[in-house]
Amino acid sequence: MRKIAVLTSGGDAPGMNAAVRAVVRTGIYHGLEVFGIPRGYQGLLNGTLTPMSLGSVADIIQRGGTILYTARCEEFKSEQGQQRGLEVLRENGIEGLVVIGGDGSFRGAERLAKLGMPTIGVPATIDNDIACCDLTIGFDTAVQTAIEAIDKIRDTATSHDRTFVVEVMGRHAGDIALHVGLAGGAESILIPEVPFNLETVIHKLERGVARGKKHSIIVVAEGAGRGMEIGKYLQEHTGLDVRVTVLGHIQRGGPPTARDRVLASQLGAFAVELLLAGEGGKMAGRQDGRLCAVDFETVFHTPRKPDGYLFDLADKLSI
Template sequence: MKIIGVLTSGGDAPGMNAAIRSVVRTSIYNQTRILGIKQGYNGLLNGEIEEMNLSSVADIIHRGGTMLRSARCDEFKTEEGLKKAINVIKIFGIDGLIVLGGDGTFKGANNLSDAGIPTICIPCTIDNDMGYTDYTIGFFTAVETVVDAISKIRDTSTSHGRANIVEVMGRECGDIALYSGLAGGAESIIVPEVEFDIDEVCRKIIQGRNRGKLHHIIALAEGIGNAYEVAKEIEEKTGAETRVTILGHIQRGGTPTAFDRIMASKMGNKAVELLLSNESGKALGIKCNELISMDLDKALNTKKEFDKNMYDIAKILSI
């Protein structure tokens, strides 16, 4: 293993830079050349590849986003695109690849692994929607961003006596809504994994108003549907003015938390160690606070389990 390549693909996540830094410096420590591949799989196909050194990753551990940048690449999903990627890898003499991203990124990496390219994956997505690992890099930073927003929204909602729906990211996974809703003291949490009763939400609003409560915060996962339609129904049933705040891509940016930086640093280091030990087709993760590696096929086919107990706790505490 003389040359390792590293790329980031899909949506960016806070902590990606910390992982890149760890990969680069661990490689150099082990006297292995490290090549940075720009723009994800798209950059791989186009040969956007440059050698990295210690200075390449100086002063990035605390920065959000990804210094390698990222892009979607439909061409890579085709048989011709995969062959082109393999040819580029061989042309640049890359002996092993470390890939940072989410579910779609892992599927592409698995195809490379099946084609004989030694590949290790690091889970980087704010959605926390990968079933084989307890947490993904970037998730807790996104949660902190949402909690901060909820605190600010509560101030203005209280001033005007409003209800406010805070729509968060996560695709079909409700973890950002669940964790930020519990940590932020939201009165209602609406997620795709649990069928919700709009009348229960309305009842909470009315009961809160009757005891003098001036606000009602609803954390809603984007996968649930149209937040404005939910707001309209709440207004019709309760008479409470209901605003919608869609946080959007603000959740992807910002300084990663210490936890995300530590997790990213450990995984980046481990990814290089695995390649140097001739391991391939592995996904790194966290289980019960322990760093694990799992076969990519198994990782991709492990169903995400929703934490119903945490959801129930949030309901109890929001009475």
């Protein structure tokens, strides 16, 4: 193997730059030519491959976002788009591809692998919704960003005797809400994987008021419900002063935590080593603290569930 390429795709996640850096420098360390593909699969279809050097990834390990940029590409979901992507890679002499992203990005990588291009996926998404790996790149940073915001919100909630509903990201996975809710001492945590009843939330609020509690925090994942709607319902049915904060895309930005930088460096380097070992069609992940390579098919068909113990613990501690 002499030439490999790397792209970032889907939603950006803090730590993607650290992963790109690891791919480029590990490849060069092993004598490979490494090319970056700006703007994900759209850039691939456009044929915009850029030679990467040691200097091109200097001073990026601490930066959020991705220097390769990212985009969503409907065209690549078609067989014609996938075939065109393969042709571009082969025309440029690329013999292996590293795809840094989430589930949708991995499905594109799997299609290229089935067409004959060795591909390795590196899990990078703040939602932590990829199966067969302990953590995805960006999750730890997103949780840290959200908990810092909730700590500040609690200060003003205490000052004004208010109840705050805080909406965090997580369309199909509630890991961010679960972790920040537990770490932030939330009274209720609403996630898409666990059915809930707002009457139960109201009961908790009323129970708190009865024992003299002056403020409360409710954390909701966006996939479980809209914060504004939930806040309006709670105010109408409790008479409490309820305010809503939607954290939104702030959770995707900012410098990655040390944990995310280490994880990204490990997985980026491991992805290149897998390509050099002749592997393809797999995700480079970490399970039970150890690096592992898992077939995309296994990743796609393995159910991803929230940590039931953490959910129960948060409920117990919120009495």
